Amino acid sequence: MPRRKTGLFSSNLDALMDTLTNVVGILIIVLILVEVGVGQSLRKIVSDLPPTTPEELQLLHDDTASQLADYEKQHDLIDKQRNRVAGDKDELARLNPQLTTLETSAELSAVPILDMASIQNKNLDNGYALDKLRKETAALLAEQQRLKALLDTTPVAPLPADKIVRIPNSRPLPENAKMERYLVAGNELYGYDLEGAKKLFQQEFQNARGRLEKERSRAPDGSTQIIYDQDKVVKFFEERQLTSHGLGLRVPYNQTGTRLNLEVGPRTGAGEPIETAAQFNSHFQNDLRRYKSSNTVVWFHVARGAFDAYLRARELCDAVGVSVGWELINSANVTEPITEFAVNRMVEPAPPPVAPVATPVPRATPIPKATPPPTPPPVKIDPPKKRLD
Secondary structure, X not given: OOOOOOOOOHHHHHHHHHHHHHHHHHHHHHHHHHHHHHHHHHHHHHHHOOOOOHHXXXXXXXXXXXXXXXXXXXXXXXXXXXXXHHHHHHHHHHHHHHHHHHHHHHHHOOOOOOOHHHHHHHHHHHXXXXXXXXXXXXHHHHHHHHHHHHHHHOOOOOOOOOOOOOOOOOEEOOOXXXXXXXXXXXXXXXXXXXXXXXXXXHHHHHHHXXXXXXXXXXXXXXXXEEEEOHHHHHHHHHHHOOEEOOEEEEOOOOOOOOOOEEEEEEOOOOOEEHHHHOOOOOHHHHHHHHHHOOOEEEEEEEOOOOHHHHHHHHHHHHHHOOEEEEEEOOOOOXXXXXXXXXXXXXXXXXXXXXXXXXXXXXXXXXXXXXXXXXXXXXXXXXXXXXXXX
16 A cells, blocks of 8 residues: 655644643643642641630530621611611601791791790709709708717706795885895896996096097087097096996997997906805895895896896895895896087988988879777876885
C-alpha cells in the first residue's frame, strides 16, 4: 500500500500535543499537591484547636438560644413601635385640621390668650415662695424638736409648800387716824412717802436753780419767765442720786416737751429686807412700837410678786398690835409731772399729719326719725372704801 504523504504541519501538531499533554500532567500534579497541602493544613488547624468539653458546647448552645430569643423580642418591639408610629401619624393627620381651626379661631377671638412667659414667671415665684415656706417649716420643726429635747431634760419643779393665810377681819378705818405707808417690793420694805420725795426734789432744785438756767424772757403780763436747761437738770439729778426711805428719785429726758417728770421707785438693796425687819430691834419694828402709842394705821402698797413678804410684815404688825391695811399695785414706780418750772425743747416735735379734705357728697333729704325716749340718769356706784385688814 502506498504510504500517505504527510502534510506541511504534521510534525508540528505532534509537538503541540506533547506540550499540551505535559502541561495537563503538570496541572494534575499541582492539583494533587494542593489537595495534599490543604489536607495537611486542615489537620494542623484541627490539631491546634483547644479541646471542647460537652459543658462548654452546651453553654454555647444555650447562649445561642438566648441571643435568638432576645432577637425575637427586639423584633417584636420594633414591630410594635412601627405600629405605634403609624397610629401616631394617623392621629396627627386627624388632629392637624382641628389645630388649624383652633389657631384661626384664636386669631379672630377678642379674648387674649395667656402669655406662656408670664405663666412660667408665676410658677417660678410660686416655687420660690414654696421653698421659703419649706425652709421656715423646717426651721420651726427643728426648734420644736429642740424645745422638746429641753423639756425632756428639764427637771420637774417641786410644788411650792402650802401656805396658811388668815382670812382678814375687814373693819372700817378709824376716824382721824394717821396713816404710815410702806412699799413691799421683792423681799424688802420701803418707806412709801411720795410727798417727802417731792419735797426733797424741790429743795435740791431750789438750791441749784441758778446754775440750771438757760434763758430769761419777759412774759406778756410783765413777769420774768425763766427757761431751764433740760440737759443740765437731768444730769444734775443723775449725779445727786437722791434717795428717800430707800426710794430713788430720777428725772428722765423729755426731749420734745417743755415739762419734765419725776420718777420715784425702789432701789434694790436700799430697803429693809423682811428677814431683818423680823428682828426685835429692827428699824421697822421700832416704828411699829412708836405707831402703837398713837392712832396710826400701817398701809402697805404690795407690788406684784411680793405678797409673801407682805404676809410676814402683817404678822409682825399683828404681834405688836398695830392696825394694818393693804392694796395691790401694778408697778412699784410712780411718775409725777413737774409743773413748777419749764425747760427747753431739745428736739422739735414732728408736725401733725394733715387730714385730707373730704369732698362733700350730696345727700338725699334725710327721713325724720322718731323722737327717742328720754335717757335715764346714769347710776353712780361709789368705789370701795379702804378698810383695815
